[in-house]
Amino acid sequence: MAHGNDIDETTNPIEAGLKWVVKMKKPYFNGKKALEGIIDKGVTRTLLGIMLTERGIPRHGYEVYDGEKKIGTVTSGGIAPTLDSSIALAYLSSRIQGTRERGSG
DSSP states (O other): OOBTTTBOTTOOTTTTTOGGGSOTTSSOOTTHHHHHHHHHHOOSEEEEEEEOSSSOOOOTTOEEEETTEEEEEEEEEEEETTTTEEEEEEEEETTOOSOOOOOOO
């Protein structure tokens, strides 16, 4: 995970899958109320790993599609030689469920 690509000032640790590093049981810290609100409401996007179903190199800002529907945006990616495929991290809509194959746009 790279600051500036996968996490930045527009993201939060909950949607980035980093809730485990936030000590929510602490009585107070800067941003605690905001994070509690996010946890209560739920997130609209989640940072997930994806694998391309076609040849290509996923780059920051590329859009991710499920058929014709845009479901997210790539934050970082590259070729994974041991998998003989391209992989990426992408913020995907929290409404997306399951782990079926998805292409990249």
